[in-house]
Amino acid sequence: MPQILAQPGPFAFVPPHLALVVIDMQRDFIEPGGFGAALGNDVTPLRAIVPAVRRLIDGFRVAGLMVVHTRECHKSDLSDCPPAKRLRGTPSLRIGDPGPMGRILIAGEPGSDILPALAPLPHEVVIDKPGKGAFYATPLQAALAARGITHLVLAGVTTEVCVQTTMREANDRGYECLLAEDATESYFPRFKRATLEMVRAQGGIVGWTATVDAILDALAGAASLARSS
């Protein structure tokens, strides 16, 4: 069985059952004027992972494996946005308010789009989610089951919020999960570090972590093995 060189140990997988889930690589979190900036964050560090996320997506596409993209966004009438979420804190712009990239975190507005460099292909699954976790109130689990997916590689932003929440949801649902260390980022470097440590502690209580290089090496190795057999 192919393996990814990971922490706390090797991550074994069977290629057709492995999918990549790219979390919330949206303009609203990564470009100035979106929701991330409205919460008071410096969004520029998140741009640095775009090439690594792109390499990961390309690797999964070349291997013919499933790629899923998620977007955190709400319906135009905010009917799927809990008041507790909209009213939380004192952001400069709240969800639904008009901003430089359209209404903040609303489906169909420019800000909710995935970055052009990471745009989904027409046949790829895109999950719009109202929460931080990608499983709650979405068809993600059904989409993965329809393809027989049992193992997930996770990437995207932000590490300790939407990525971690989704990884914990997936782990509870019985998926074997691996977080791509250099294809995820946080507004707070110490929170990213702590999250990577937490998920792989206690023998991988939430899952594994590995570099993009290690993941791509294993995908290439699996493809070579398949060709020679």
Next chain:
Amino acid sequence: MPQILAQPGPFAFVPPHLALVVIDMQRDFIEPGGFGAALGNDVTPLRAIVPAVRRLIDGFRVAGLMVVHTRECHKSDLSDCPPAKRLRGTPSLRIGDPGPMGRILIAGEPGSDILPALAPLPHEVVIDKPGKGAFYATPLQAALAARGITHLVLAGVTTEVCVQTTMREANDRGYECLLAEDATESYFPRFKRATLEMVRAQGGIVGWTATVDAILDALAGAASLARSS
């Protein structure tokens, strides 16, 4: 409206809509010979919070507010335990194996019991959960809705695993959540500190944190206000 002195700001609540959720204060995580120890952890630090959790439970009981207890445990035939969970890592005892407190993490075995000092009262809701999060595959949300609960105080173990996962699930479902700082504990002090910071960052992106004293002061103040009105 009563308020708890919290971070990142005051936590306002209306007493009948506030519930306490005590996560997994079970012998399997807190006493030697259980699942926590089988994963290689020193379980003794977790005992230190028992008096604080007890004070919190007593405060909610005196105020006539809802108290919910959760237990992480599985059916005797392991039908609700994903293979990925049972086979993860190299614990000295796996879920379902016989240990000093009965079969590890199995409902009805002594190890899955809540500590006697924190035992639920007969009318209190006890949620058995197969995952780290208390909402996935359980009747917790229905039980809270039946009582009109909108605000949660969370306590228990371990901070970055079951408590954090449950708090993130609750936040996605629209609950206003507050984590009791000194009534939660981790096997890893740095993970507890990081989790408290993460949940209240960005204006309380997951919720609030406060001390048990601050919570009890606010409950007492709310009761006094109710008597005088």
